[in-house]
Amino acid sequence: MTNELTTSASATPRVRAVPAVTRALAILRLLGRSRTPLGVKAIARELGLVPSTALHILRALVAEGVVRVDAGTKQYSLGVGMLSLARAVLENSGFTSLVQPDLDLLSARHGVTAIGLELIGLEHMVVVALSRSRTPIRLHVDVGSRFPALISATGRCVAAFGAHPPAEVKKRFRLLQWQNAPAWETWCKEVEVVRRQGYSIDRGNYIGGVTVVAVPVPTSRPTLSHSIAAVGLSDQLERAAAVALARDMQKAAATVASQLS
Structure with missing residues (x-):
């Protein structure tokens, strides 16, 4: 056909979403795209999250070292823990x-x-x-x-x-x-x-x-x-x-x- 794509494989199986994981990854991607640190309200607004939910996830990510928070401004950015993860991906x-x-x-x-x-x-x-x-x-x-x-x-x-x-x-x-x-x-x-x-x-x-x-x-x-x-x-x-x-x-x-x- 000239105007439609064809495929010989069946559709990929559906994967059940895990909301906490999905939201955490969305926050990491958002921080990765942003050129400046973001506050909780900005993150929640951008991703359509309840601010308290965003805060709980951010605190967990900070504890794991993949996100850092400025104690003065209370703004978040990616942490150096992301570097070790990225390095491990490339090395392996x-x-x-x-x-x-x-x-x-x-x-x-x-x-x-x-x-x-x-x-x-x-x-x-x-x-x-x-x-x-x-x-x-x-x-x-x-x-x-x-x-x-x-x-x-x-x-x-x-x-x-x-x-x-x-x-x-x-x-x-x-x-x-x-x-x-x-x-x-x-x-x-x-x-x-x-x-x-x-x-x-x-x-x-x-x-x-x-x-x-x-x-x-x-x-x-x-x-x-x-x-x-x-x-x-x-x-x-x-x-x-x-x-x-x-x-x-x-x-x-x-x-x-x-x-x-």
């Missing part, structure tokens, strides 16, 4: 250590910023490994950066190989913010092309003047868990150069997948 991730040498090679050979991504369902993608180019002009991204799961080239890979319910994909696609947004019907056709060719190229849709190339890391599981992406200026990555880059990325992804398995 086989993908992160395995993909890094390939990212370095891709970056050096093609003059791009090469990125290893962990995919969290249809929620978001997280940068877990990174190799910056040595070119005078380069795009900035950090380990730990998060992006919507369906955005840009990697998002097309998620839609093509992630085996997610089409209705949910369409719902989340409508919420994406692009600089030059593709129409839903156009995007669906592009996803089908990605499914056939095994790589995706976003030329200026996500960010004008920027080309993003992405490939899935093959897996025996029905869902896609990792991807390799590369980012460069569109003038640098013309069609032939982008395809050559994608081919090298596919080889790297296959190598990493074989080592993971």
Whole structure:
């Protein structure tokens, strides 16, 4: 079909929510997004919580060291305990250590910023490994950066190989913010092309003047868990150069997948 996505996998099972855990994670994400510390009332208002509930959760998070509170202002921010958790994730991730040498090679050979991504369902993608180019002009991204799961080239890979319910994909696609947004019907056709060719190229849709190339890391599981992406200026990555880059990325992804398995 030209305007609808298809999938061969059944819908993922429903998970029973645990309100206290869900609220604690929502608070951590909010503090992570905020450039300044926040007070209890601001946190409660933003997340739709009763202030007393927010306060109880914040006190528990402070006790665990993942949130800190300024004794003078009574405002909250992420604590240094988050650093040890993040470090443990990266150190214990086989993908992160395995993909890094390939990212370095891709970056050096093609003059791009090469990125290893962990995919969290249809929620978001997280940068877990990174190799910056040595070119005078380069795009900035950090380990730990998060992006919507369906955005840009990697998002097309998620839609093509992630085996997610089409209705949910369409719902989340409508919420994406692009600089030059593709129409839903156009995007669906592009996803089908990605499914056939095994790589995706976003030329200026996500960010004008920027080309993003992405490939899935093959897996025996029905869902896609990792991807390799590369980012460069569109003038640098013309069609032939982008395809050559994608081919090298596919080889790297296959190598990493074989080592993971």
